Amino acid sequence: MDMIYVVAKAITFPGAEFKAVIEHLVYRMFKIPIEDSRHFRANEMFGHIEHELTHGPKSFIICFLPSVISFILGLLMLIEPSVRIFYFGSFDIMSFIYLYFGVSFLTNIFPLREDSLAMWESLYNGDGKSSASKIFLFIPALSLRVFSILEHTGITLLTSLGFAVILPFIIARFLG
Numbered sequence: 001m002d003m004i005y006v007v008a009k010a011i012t013f014p015g016a017e018f019k020a021v022i023e024h025l026v027y028r029m030f031k032i033p034i035e036d037s038r039h040f041r042a043n044e045m046f047g048h049i050e051h052e053l054t055h056g057p058k059s060f061i062i063c064f065l066p067s068v069i070s071f072i073l074g075l076l077m078l079i080e081p082s083v084r085i086f087y088f089g090s091f092d093i094m095s096f097i098y099l100y101f102g103v104s105f106l107t108n109i110f111p112l113r114e115d116s117l118a119m120w121e122s123l124y125n126g127d128g129k130s131s132a133s134k135i136f137l138f139i140p141a142l143s144l145r146v147f148s149i150l151e152h153t154g155i156t157l158l159t160s161l162g163f164a165v166i167l168p169f170i171i172a173r174f175l176g
Helices: 002-011 013-029 057-087 093-107 113-123 132-136 138-152 155-175
Strands: 034-036
Touching: 002 013, 002 155, 013 034, 013 057, 013 093, 057 093, 057 113, 057 138, 057 155, 093 155, 113 138, 132 138, 138 155
Parallel strands: none
Antiparallel strands: none
C-alpha cells in the first residue's frame, strides 16, 4: 500500500507540495514544533510535514484548516475546466492543466493518518463528557479520519477524478 500511496502522491505532486506548505504555515502559526520539513520523501510523509503531535483543540485545527484551504483552492481550479471538458466537450491545453491542478489539490486535502488519529482521540477520548463541540465537530472529524485512511491507499486520486467528471452535472442540476 505504501507504494500506491507514494505513486499517487508523485502523480499529484503540485497538490502534495501545496498541502505541505500550508501545513508548514499552520504549524508555525500555532507554534507547533516541526521535526522535519522535507516535503518529498518516498514514505507516508510525502507531502506532509513531520511535527510533534498535538492534543486538544489544536489537533482539530491543524487537521481541518489545511484541508479546507486545499479543498477550496482545488474546487476553484476544477470547476471551469471540468465543466468545459466533461459537459461541453471543449478541449484546450489550459483546461487540462487546470483540471490536473484541481484534481491534484483535491487528492491531497486530507491529513496524515497519525494526525487524524490524534485529533479523533483528543475529541472523543472516552471521558464520558458530552459537549456541543463534540456533536458539532463529529461529521468533519469523522470525514477527516476516514479519508486520511483512504488517502493512504491511493483511493483519493480516484475519487478526485470521479468528482471532476460528475461535478459539471451536479452544477447543471442545481442551475437548471
